[in-house]
Structure formats: C-alpha cells, structure tokens
Amino acid sequence: MKICPKCNAQNGNTAPVCKHCGANLNETPDVEISSEPEEKTPYNLNLSILFLALSFAVSTIKMLFKDAETEVVFPAAYFICVGLGIVFLILGLFCMRGLLKAKPVPGKGIFVIMMAIVVITLLIFDITMITDYI
Ligand SMILES: [Zn+2]
Structure with a gap:
C-alpha cells in the first residue's frame, strides 16, 4: 500500500498516481523549499x-x-x-x-x-x- 505524500490517501501498491488527488506516487515527494534562496545584493x-x-x-x-x-x-x-x-x-x-x-x-x-x-x-x-x- 502506498500512502499519498500529499493527501495521505491510501492507494494500491501499483498505482502510479494518487486516486484521490492525482499526485505522482512514484517520485519522491517534493521537498518543500522552506526558505527561499536569499536575495543577495552584490557588493564590491x-x-x-x-x-x-x-x-x-x-x-x-x-x-x-x-x-x-x-x-x-x-x-x-x-x-x-x-x-x-x-x-x-x-x-x-x-x-x-x-x-x-x-x-x-x-x-x-x-x-x-x-x-x-x-x-x-x-x-x-x-x-x-x-x-x-x-
Ligand atoms: Zn493524494
């Protein structure tokens, strides 16, 4: 059984996508980028x-x-x-x-x-x- 990383719905082991929300179950779940890359103003x-x-x-x-x-x-x-x-x-x-x-x-x-x-x-x-x- 696969647990959807997005909605936690239970899916069959072979299901390529979540039947509930359509999220891809084969790829590793997207890691949320917690902090945006800091915008650094250049200086010299x-x-x-x-x-x-x-x-x-x-x-x-x-x-x-x-x-x-x-x-x-x-x-x-x-x-x-x-x-x-x-x-x-x-x-x-x-x-x-x-x-x-x-x-x-x-x-x-x-x-x-x-x-x-x-x-x-x-x-x-x-x-x-x-x-x-x-
Ligand atoms: Zn889902």
Missing part, C-alpha cells in the same frame, strides 16, 4: 574603497584652489572637484549596496562604512561652503 568592497579614496583625493586636491584665508581662488576648479567628489561618493556607495544585508558584515565592510561616513561628512562640509558663494 575593493571598488568601494577605490571610489571613496578618489572622492577623498579630489576633496584634498580642491584645497589647492583655496588660499590661506579659505578664499576660493579658482571657483570653477574648486566646484569641479566637489562635483567629482560627489560622483565618486555615489559610485562608492553604489558598490557597497547590499553590504548592510550581509551577515555577518565583513571587517573590511565596517572599514568601508566608516570611510563612507568620513567622505560624506567632508562633502557636506564642502556643500555648505559652496552655498556661501551662491
């Missing part, structure tokens, strides 16, 4: 570090376009550096998306998050400086 910490470092670099370079009294000497070059800094920051953040979903967060990931916070703080400071000129 090395690229994140690269972009955040570039963002930091242009933030530093823009200081060349200021004089000692924090007057912007070459506004165009200064603003371009800030703009590039923002672009690199966005690219860096894009490459680290999904990092917070990663469990556990790798040690390098914590470093990247801290790096991002520093770069964001610098850029917020830059942007408030720019608004003084507008």
